[in-house]
Amino acid sequence: MSNNNSDRPASTAGSSVVWALGACALGAIVCFGIFLMLFGYVGSRGPSGPGSAGGQMMARTDGADVAERQQVAFDDASLARGKAIYAQACVACHGQNMRGGVGFNLVDGEWVHGASPEAILSNIKTGFPDRGMVGFESLYSDEELQDVVDYIRSRREGWESGRYAIWPIAADIARDDFSFEQVMQDEPTKAGRFGAGLVDYGLPEMENFAMVVDGTIHIPAGTPAGVWVQAGGGGGVEVTIDGEPVEPVYDLAGAIYPIDQGVHDLTIAYSTADKPNWYSGNLNIVVLNPETGERAFPLSEAGKSFLNDTSFVIDAQQRPRVIRRVVNNLPSSTISVGLPSGMNFGFNTKSCAIVGAWEGDFLDIGPNIDGRGDAPSVPLGEWMFHEPQAIALSQQGDCRYVGTSLQDDGAPVFAFELGGVPYTVSGQATDGGMAFVYAAAQGRSAGAVSMPEVDGVEMRVEQAGAQTRVLLERTRAQ
Ligand code: HEC
Incomplete structure (x- = not known):
C-alpha cells in the first residue's frame, strides 16, 4: 500500500497516454526530449487528484512544476537534530540507511500508516505497541520528533511514480538508422505505469525493442549521486533529467548520469538497436556515488539483484x-x-x-x-x-x-x-x-x-x- 500512484490500474493510464516526442536541432547538436502528454489522463483524474504529482510531471511543458518540486528544502539544523535522534532511538529497527529491518523501510515512499508529515509524526508519537514499536511521545518533544520526520523525509529515495512504453524494432536496424523519435510515432505495443516500484526492462518479452521510461525520482541529500545504466556497452541509451539530455561520465562498468539531490524528472530511453547478438532483456540501473562507486539504491529490477550481490570490485x-x-x-x-x-x-x-x-x-x-x-x-x-x-x-x-x-x-x-x-x-x-x-x-x-x-x-x-x-x-x- 502506498500514498502514491501505484494503485492506479495500468490499463487506464496506458490507454489515455498520448506519447509525443520533441527533438530540437541546436547547431550540429541534436537534443533529445521526450514528453508524455496526459490530456485524457489529467482530464479524467482532475488536476488535484492523488495522481497530480505524476500528472504535473508528465504534462510538464514550462519547467515550472519541476522547479517548484526541487525546492523541497529542509533546515540543516533540524536535519542534524533529527539525525541524532534517529541514530539513538530508531536505527536499531529501521536500519542505518532507513531501508528497514525489524521496522519498515522509511525511505521508499511506501507508507502503510499514512504518508503526510502529520501522519508520520503522529505514528512516531503513538508507535505500534502491538507490533513492536513503542510510542516516542513521552521521550521526545513534538519539536524533536518533527525534526525526525523532516530527517526521514529528506532521505526519500527512488521512484515516486512513472510510466513505460514499449515498441518493437527491426532485428537488423543499425544504431545510426535508429531514432526514438521515429519509433515513437507508432502506438506502443505495451504501456503502463509503475508506482514506487522498480522499472523492469524484462517486460518487453521480445528480442528487439525500444522502451522509454519517464518518471519522478527522489535523490536524497548527503552524497553525490549519479544514475548508472549498464546496457551492455555501446549506445542505445538516452537519458534526460528534468527535460535536459544528459551526457554520461563513463566509469566502472558503464555510463553514469550525474544527478543532483532533490526531486527530478528522469527519462531513460533504451533500445536494443545495433545489438543483434546481445540481448540481456534487462538493464542494471542503480543510483550510486560517482566519486566512490558506492552503490545506493536500485531503479530497476535487475539493478536490485545486482545490488544484492555483495561483491563489488x-x-x-x-x-x-x-x-x-x-x-x-x-x-x-x-x-x-x-x-x-x-x-x-x-x-x-x-x-x-x-x-x-x-x-x-x-x-x-x-x-x-x-x-x-x-x-x-x-x-x-x-x-x-x-x-x-x-x-x-x-x-x-x-x-x-x-x-x-x-x-x-x-x-x-x-x-x-x-x-x-x-x-x-x-x-x-x-x-x-x-x-x-x-x-x-x-x-x-x-x-x-x-x-x-x-x-x-x-x-x-x-x-x-x-x-x-x-x-x-x-x-x-x-
Ligand atoms: C523496536 C523496534 C522499533 C523501533 C526502535 C522503532 N520502530 Fe518504527 N516501526 C517498527 C515496526 C515493527 C514498524 C511496523 C509496524 C507495523 O507492522 O505496522 C514500525 C513502523 C514505523 C513507521 C510507520 C511506517 C509506515 O509505513 O507507515 C514509522 C514512521 C516509524 N516506524 C518511525 C520510527 C521512528 C522515527 C523511530 C525512532 C524515533 C522508530 N520508528 C523506532 C519498529 C520500530
Whole structure:
C-alpha cells in the first residue's frame, strides 16, 4: 500500500497516454526530449487528484512544476537534530540507511500508516505497541520528533511514480538508422505505469525493442549521486533529467548520469538497436556515488539483484581512485588510493604515514555496501606491506592532516604538518612499481624517511632537489 500512484490500474493510464516526442536541432547538436502528454489522463483524474504529482510531471511543458518540486528544502539544523535522534532511538529497527529491518523501510515512499508529515509524526508519537514499536511521545518533544520526520523525509529515495512504453524494432536496424523519435510515432505495443516500484526492462518479452521510461525520482541529500545504466556497452541509451539530455561520465562498468539531490524528472530511453547478438532483456540501473562507486539504491529490477550481490570490485582503470572507508589490514582513518597502473596504497590521516601498499586490483567494497554489517572493504591483489609496517618521514613531532587535493590526472596529494612543518606526499606509478614523493614547504628538503624491511620488496630513497622519493619495487626473485 502506498500514498502514491501505484494503485492506479495500468490499463487506464496506458490507454489515455498520448506519447509525443520533441527533438530540437541546436547547431550540429541534436537534443533529445521526450514528453508524455496526459490530456485524457489529467482530464479524467482532475488536476488535484492523488495522481497530480505524476500528472504535473508528465504534462510538464514550462519547467515550472519541476522547479517548484526541487525546492523541497529542509533546515540543516533540524536535519542534524533529527539525525541524532534517529541514530539513538530508531536505527536499531529501521536500519542505518532507513531501508528497514525489524521496522519498515522509511525511505521508499511506501507508507502503510499514512504518508503526510502529520501522519508520520503522529505514528512516531503513538508507535505500534502491538507490533513492536513503542510510542516516542513521552521521550521526545513534538519539536524533536518533527525534526525526525523532516530527517526521514529528506532521505526519500527512488521512484515516486512513472510510466513505460514499449515498441518493437527491426532485428537488423543499425544504431545510426535508429531514432526514438521515429519509433515513437507508432502506438506502443505495451504501456503502463509503475508506482514506487522498480522499472523492469524484462517486460518487453521480445528480442528487439525500444522502451522509454519517464518518471519522478527522489535523490536524497548527503552524497553525490549519479544514475548508472549498464546496457551492455555501446549506445542505445538516452537519458534526460528534468527535460535536459544528459551526457554520461563513463566509469566502472558503464555510463553514469550525474544527478543532483532533490526531486527530478528522469527519462531513460533504451533500445536494443545495433545489438543483434546481445540481448540481456534487462538493464542494471542503480543510483550510486560517482566519486566512490558506492552503490545506493536500485531503479530497476535487475539493478536490485545486482545490488544484492555483495561483491563489488572497484578498480582504477582510467583515473586514480580515492576511497575513504575501512579497509582490511589498514587502520581506520586511512584514505586508500588506486592507481591505474595497478599499484595501490593507503595514507593514514592520524599518523601521516603510508600504512600499506598493494599490487593488483584496488578494492572490493562489497561487504559494506548498503550498511550491510561493518565488515571492512577487501584490498585485492598482493600486499607489498601493511600496518604495523609503514613509510613515514623520520622528522619527529605531532602530525596534523591538512587535506587532500587532486592533481589534473585525479591523483591525490596529501598535505600534512609534522612538528609544525608543512609537507605533502603523493604516490606515483613507476616502471617497476611505485614511488612516494615527499616535498616540504619553501623548497626545503623533506629529510629522512623510515621504511619497513619486507622480503621480496626493494625500497630505497632518492633525493631529487627538495623532493624525497621513496621507490618501491618487487624483486621478483622467488
Ligand atoms: C523496536 C523496534 C522499533 C523501533 C526502535 C522503532 N520502530 Fe518504527 N516501526 C517498527 C515496526 C515493527 C514498524 C511496523 C509496524 C507495523 O507492522 O505496522 C514500525 C513502523 C514505523 C513507521 C510507520 C511506517 C509506515 O509505513 O507507515 C514509522 C514512521 C516509524 N516506524 C518511525 C520510527 C521512528 C522515527 C523511530 C525512532 C524515533 C522508530 N520508528 C523506532 C519498529 C520500530
